[in-house]
Amino acid sequence: MKIWRIFQFKSIHTNIAFAFSIIILCTTLILSVTSYRLSADAVTENSLEYTAELIEQVNTNIQTYVGNMESISAQAIGHIALSMQNSDDIGQPSTNKQISEYFRSIVASRLDIVSIVYINSKGVVVSDRETPAFKPYNELISQEWFKEAKEAKGKVSLSSSHVQSIYKKDYKWVVSMSQLLPAGTKVKGEQADGVLLVDLNYNVITDLCKQIHLGKKGYIFILDSEGEIVYHPEQQNIYNHLKTEAITTIFNSADSTIKTGKTNENKIYTIRTASFGWKIVGVSYPDELVGKKQKMQTSAAAWGLFSLIIALGFSIIFSLTLTKPLKKLGAHMKQVETGDFDTRVTIESTNEIGKLSRTFNMMIGKIKDLMQQIMDEQEMKRVSELKALQAQIHPHFLYNTLDSIIWMAEMGKVEKVVEMTSALSKLLRTSISKGDELIPISVELDHIQSYLTIQKIRYRDKFTFTIDIDPDIIECLILRVVLQPLIENAIYHGMKARADKGFIQVTGRKVDGIIELKVMDDGPGMDPEKAHNLLLRSPSEGGKSMGLQNVNQRITLFFGKAYGLTFESELEEGTTVTIRIPILMQEVSEGE
Numbered sequence: 001m002k003i004w005r006i007f008q009f010k011s012i013h014t015n016i017a018f019a020f021s022i023i024i025l026c027t028t029l030i031l032s033v034t035s036y037r038l039s040a041d042a043v044t045e046n047s048l049e050y051t052a053e054l055i056e057q058v059n060t061n062i063q064t065y066v067g068n069m070e071s072i073s074a075q076a077i078g079h080i081a082l083s084m085q086n087s088d089d090i091g092q093p094s095t096n097k098q099i100s101e102y103f104r105s106i107v108a109s110r111l112d113i114v115s116i117v118y119i120n121s122k123g124v125v126v127s128d129r130e131t132p133a134f135k136p137y138n139e140l141i142s143q144e145w146f147k148e149a150k151e152a153k154g155k156v157s158l159s160s161s162h163v164q165s166i167y168k169k170d171y172k173w174v175v176s177m178s179q180l181l182p183a184g185t186k187v188k189g190e191q192a193d194g195v196l197l198v199d200l201n202y203n204v205i206t207d208l209c210k211q212i213h214l215g216k217k218g219y220i221f222i223l224d225s226e227g228e229i230v231y232h233p234e235q236q237n238i239y240n241h242l243k244t245e246a247i248t249t250i251f252n253s254a255d256s257t258i259k260t261g262k263t264n265e266n267k268i269y270t271i272r273t274a275s276f277g278w279k280i281v282g283v284s285y286p287d288e289l290v291g292k293k294q295k296m297q298t299s300a301a302a303w304g305l306f307s308l309i310i311a312l313g314f315s316i317i318f319s320l321t322l323t324k325p326l327k328k329l330g331a332h333m334k335q336v337e338t339g340d341f342d343t344r345v346t347i348e349s350t351n352e353i354g355k356l357s358r359t360f361n362m363m364i365g366k367i368k369d370l371m372q373q374i375m376d377e378q379e380m381k382r383v384s385e386l387k388a389l390q391a392q393i394h395p396h397f398l399y400n401t402l403d404s405i406i407w408m409a410e411m412g413k414v415e416k417v418v419e420m421t422s423a424l425s426k427l428l429r430t431s432i433s434k435g436d437e438l439i440p441i442s443v444e445l446d447h448i449q450s451y452l453t454i455q456k457i458r459y460r461d462k463f464t465f466t467i468d469i470d471p472d473i474i475e476c477l478i479l480r481v482v483l484q485p486l487i488e489n490a491i492y493h494g495m496k497a498r499a500d501k502g503f504i505q506v507t508g509r510k511v512d513g514i515i516e517l518k519v520m521d522d523g524p525g526m527d528p529e530k531a532h533n534l535l536l537r538s539p540s541e542g543g544k545s546m547g548l549q550n551v552n553q554r555i556t557l558f559f560g561k562a563y564g565l566t567f568e569s570e571l572e573e574g575t576t577v578t579i580r581i582p583i584l585m586q587e588v589s590e591g592e
Helices: 002-006 012-085 093-109 144-152 202-210 235-239 247-251 293-337 352-411 414-431 441-458 483-495 528-532 546-559 586-591
Strands: 113-119 125-127 157-163 173-180 195-201 219-223 229-231 257-260 267-273 279-284 438-440 463-469 477-479 502-511 514-521 564-570 574-582
Touching: 012 093, 012 113, 012 173, 012 195, 012 202, 012 219, 012 267, 012 279, 012 293, 093 113, 093 125, 144 157, 144 173, 144 195, 157 229, 173 202, 195 202, 202 219, 202 229, 219 247, 229 235, 247 257, 247 267, 247 279, 293 352, 352 414, 352 441, 414 441, 438 441, 441 463, 441 477, 441 483, 441 502, 477 546, 483 502, 483 514, 483 546, 483 574, 528 564, 546 564, 546 574
Parallel strands: 463 502
Antiparallel strands: 113 125, 113 195, 157 173, 173 195, 219 229, 219 279, 257 267, 267 279, 438 477, 502 514, 514 574, 564 574
8 A cells, every 4th residue: 555655646647647657568568578488489499490400301311321331331241242152261362352342442432431341250351451450350359349240140230439440550530330241141151250340431420410500509419329429519528528418318318309408508409319229419509599589689679668658658648638628627626716706617528527527617607606695695684784783873872862851851951951852853863864874974073073962961061072083084984873882982981980070082093094083081991801802792791882892893894804993991091992994985985
């Protein structure tokens, strides 16, 4: 799993291209190796068949050569038998001369025969030479060729290659063919004995083997019927143990092709057995049988690499074609992330990606409809909340004002009642008129002027007030009835608790690109933590924060969370309430 995770890429295009590359690489590698192996095996098989044919041809040539020599030997034996029948004794000079002349004629006509010698048990030795210098008789009859002929009892005996040791100071490499005179050959009524020796020219066999080429390192060698080496191109190295052959394995094997040797010294032996028992062996080297092995490897590698490059190119193009619609879909998704719900994917196919694109388009359409529905609902909710908050302010203020009028009427202060009622009429006309939600700050100031007048009468001049507004912001817009609850709170919780006359100040300025309106009183104030928590209480809890909560929620809902109320207060230092609203001019409101 850990290894697999290494090859998990973030891009699906990379994953597909990598998967295709691995599959193609493995396939190409398998095909290239298989192709090379099959080609190499085919070439090796053809080479072995060709080698077998060559060895068979050498075998045939040697058998033909030996067969010819056997015919010559048979003719010589026939001539010897005939000479014996015509003579009283084979040892007579005339008979020996006649046989020797016949031998010379054969040797003269055949370059592949080194010498012909006849020797019998009576000490007669006849050869093709006129004045031969033979070795002692006892040494001659003790040689292997003589013994083998005796043991063969009339059959042809063929020796391995050896140095001729019949003549003095004459040492030639030969292959000896010896044969005992056949039964029935008689001299003076008695069975004649004797062995005919024909020494074959070793170079003839050497030439037959050397003219066959089995690659640069391949060669042919011959074993006799006893497993002795007749011919080998490195015969001296074999005898000196500088080179080895699997002679025992070859000698015990039938005609076949066998492979022996170590990994770096492999040899393939192709074996054929002659009718007279010799084994003609062709030695081939596997790396040479595939004569163009390096070229085949290079060719296989080149074609494999070419096929791999072409296949990888197609895989990249195919993966790009496959992932291109997905990338387009991903790009459209990023546009949706930025809030663009009008984007749509162009459907170019009917496959799974096309179905996915179609589903995406439908999903975005539904999301846009739902968002529009939510926005409409939120707008309706905002308007409803604004109206509900404003409706909460009106009865709250009206209750306090009417309470003051009742109090003054009970006290018989008719003029004050008339003055307060007139101010209340102006106040209500401003607050409940069916105008825009936004009004100029100047209109709001008239409203609080009437309100402060009413409250000052009610509290029997318990406080004084001033209104100081920067003329630059007089025509800027503000929500209707937002200052009144703040002044009401300052009077009720600040002035009412004082034993002496209090003071309320209303100011307005532009600060850092926004409008700040402040209502300040010199009442008893409160703990800073308590002032901070005034807006955290729910309006449903009632108490002095209800009007402040309503005002803050109206401003926040209308202008945004960056605007609203803030409080600054300390015990015995009074309280300051700040309203922060954006700068909106009358023209903007009319334009809307």
